[in-house]
Amino acid sequence: MNKTYDIVIAGAGVIGASCAYQLSKRGNLRIALIDDKRPGNATRASAGGLWAIGESVGLGCGVIFFRMLSSQAKRQAHGAAVAVDSSTPHILPQCFFELALQSNALYPQLHQELIERHGMDFKFERTGLKYVIQDDEDQLYAEHIVRHIPHLQAQVRWLDRKALRETEPAVTDQANGALEFLCDHQVSPYRLGDAYMEAARQNGVDLYLNTPVTGVLHQGGRVKGVRTAQAGDFHCNTLINAAGAWAAELSEWATGLSIPVKPVKGQIVLTERLPKLLNGCITTSDCYMAQKDNGEILIGSTTEEKGYDVTTTFPEISSLVQGATRCVPALADVNLKRTWAGLRPGSPDELPILGPVDDMPGYFNACGHFRTGILTSAITGVMLDKVIHDEALPLDITPFLARRFHKVATPA
């Protein structure tokens, strides 16, 4: 029953599958991709935005996160919640911009490659992302964003009221305008996950689905495999932790050190199929909206710390519905088809956790991707493939190492 591989990847979400795909292209590695379907899997639950700038400046999924942080901070300070205020920036560090933008740039080629070589289409669409400005607060926030990204001016465009009406006629005429991020696009997230996984399988990767990992094997001070109930022990030289919202436990087993990955719940609303209503992806300070390739509009999303709970709750769903209808009034006459909740693998600094861990050879992290796992899956696969093989990396991995959480504070 025992199996031997060069590389075992725990977790076949978009991150694990991307790593499997990149590694499988070498052609000389025995790779096992092990997955256990658990409620809340973020790849299946995600919206599929490739919002490289949008997410880096705290829009998209992040705008709601920011609002939550901001109101929490204000509540603590003043005992009452207040709306977003532009004086508290929520712009991610430069290293994240680089990761996000490099990853984003990989998609057109990856899309081509997965269709041509593997017959899998993850529906990459060039959409842009428009931050619709509905009040003065939004305007201040948009200006604040633009001031912080002078190096990306070529990718940013202001739309006045008239220009917004022309490109997005369905957006309310109450909107003052929009800030558009030209390089932010979208994919179908579950098709992306399936495309990586099927391509990896075609390249010879063995899939073990519905197979929970129950422990990590060690030998001679290094990780040597994983234990499963269904498929026995897997021996390997390299273990990749791509366990999404469940990564902390696996890290604990493998290294004895915990990593601060926590499930962050997001609820999402989906409309019935519609004729083209939105020309690009939209974000407001209430929600984001993305009309997918099949005509459904996906509206997200909440940011909640509720452990592994994936129930949908009526007040939160109602907020998303009302936020979306405020920006796109025609939605009032549309049917809501489905709602669901996913679990983002949240990390405290919103940066993913990548690469090796001190003093535990044979173990690599590819986790903590929070709200940008779809976007950064492409570069994560490339980085892991290279870091495992000690090859030059496309960007500095230092800010993403787990070490950042385990530094012992030295007295000044």
Next chain:
Amino acid sequence: MSMRPVIVGGGSAGMAAAIELANEGVGSVLIDEASRPGGVVFRGPLRGGVDVGYLGARYSKALGKLHADFATCARHIDLRLNSRVVGADNQSLMMLDEQEQLQPVGYEQLVLAAGCHERNVPFPGWTLPGVMLLGGLQLQIKSNVVKPLGRTLIAGTGPLLPLVACQLHAAGAKVTGVFEACAFSRIARETLALMNKPQLFLDGLSMLGYLKLHGIPMHYGWGVVAARGEGELSEVSVAPYDQAWQADLKRVQRESVQTLAVGYGFIPRTQLSQQLGLAHGYSADGYLRAECNAWQQSNVPHIHLAGDMAGIRGGEAAMLTGRIAAVSILHQRGVLNAEQAIERRERYLGQLAGIGRFRSGVERYTARGPAQVELPQADTVICRCEQVTREAIDLALQQGVQDMAGLKMRTRVSMGDCQGRMCVGYCSDRLRAATGRADVGWLRPRFPVDPVPFSAFKHLGTEA
């Protein structure tokens, strides 16, 4: 103990539960999506002045009695018609009311009696206009009082086939033949079990006599293979089925018809019981259903299941399980003491036992043959909402997809408006055959159970 018990579904089970409660002076809220209570069995004609004599004297009498009993309890029952329960959590239901507005309905105790839906069996041409499900066709002659045009062929399995054939004929429709998938010898083998309900057994025999008398042929061990037509149904192919329901394509016969009614059984509705997170299990027939105890209680004791939702047993059993659920609630509310409740429950359970043995006999002879899933061709649509073909499902299985969630992501089956009600039976059968596992997952229905307009949220609170 201020809130009233809430009953979801005003069919046989839900009405019986409401009546049982009302007889003890306990008021309830009864929610049903139709404009009249009664469910698919006892809704009766939706317009007045109709003589439903063609449905049989015994049926007309039962229909009359149920509605009369219900009417005498009316002051205890808060009846919400044209209202759909589209979501649920452990404190309240979310109801889309007559004005298409969402409103929460709190409950102290709950009876889920939402019934079942028909099992769709895909075959080439099954989506043509003119091909219907048997229960749907019966509902048309019962409640909309509309009969099918032209010649009708009935194919499927189980006692509903001859019943609907008789009712159609009595209503003046032309029935060309009834094709029961199971061989006659297998039904005969169940005679003892079927004799547990002597009246039903006799009714069955008299139906067969009626069909014979009127020259409607009853074919045993035959099933549907394909339907054809330009834009609408004009021809149905049938063939002998072997034990495994493998169709013998060398002996196909073609029948010229305008309507094909297909009835290969039912699947409990589990959308709400799953949303409530209740414990579920699989039946011998392979469908998912919520589990319940002798009190009709789910694993959450104040949430009850009644009728076909807890497993397919038909209208008479539905009334008894509805009554038992009500007895449990009466006990939970302190209206009956333990002794009284058990005494009454045992009486209903006694009546249920005979039905149980009868149903087991029916279930054995109507057990689906595993080969029927081979009827669709590569380009036959399996998921109607998303237009997913058999070919796409075959490819996904070849690529190693192993469970419902994986199949859904790979092919988009069940991502449409019906949330998989139509294709789940076929997909589950294929996955179980491909993986050799009994549990391949089931669809996880989400809020809302049926699509709801965004405008329905207008008066609902938000998180802010």
